[in-house]
Amino acid sequence: MSPRRAVACRALVAALAIGLLAVACAGSAERLSVPEYRKRASTHCETLEDASNELRKAQQPSATGKTVTQFLHRAADRLRDLVQGLDGLEPPAALETDADELVGLLDDYADGLDELADSVGPGDTLVATFEKNTQLVQRLNGVAGNATSLVTRLELTGCMLAT
Secondary structure (H helix, E strand, O other), X not given: OOHHHHHHHHHHHHHHHHHHHHHHHOOOOOOOOHHHHHHHHHHHOHHHHHHHHHHHHHHOOOOOOHHHHHHHHHHHHHHHHXXXXXXXXXXXXXXXXXXXXXXXXXXXXXXXXXXHHHOOOOOOOHHHHXXXXXXXXXXXXXXXXXXXXXXXXXXXXXXXXXX
């Protein structure tokens, strides 16, 4: 192949690659309407109940050490499932900032649960773990409060846990 033809082929390949990248980055997902976003997001929020149930199991007085660790990690995993589901939605522009912030907060909370899980010692209950990690627990409580405010503002009824 002549040098001129090789340059032309490389240019064509580069142009095709840029074109494919532009198509991929343009976002195949269409923005959802407000009602449709709320409906779909609330459906994903069912995993929040699963995470909450794992935390309830970790609170049982008979749960100690590795058992508490497992429940905390499972709760974090369920939250990450929720994050993935919500992050896959294309919120309407009017809700995008709050929706993105909520995803970030939930991801942060999951990381905090993993950090908490990793600090559980042999024989530790969840309460003992909380007492050893007061700063982390306070931070997570703040994150949970902010997430709750966003859930309310976004009107994601499926994400509102019964107390």
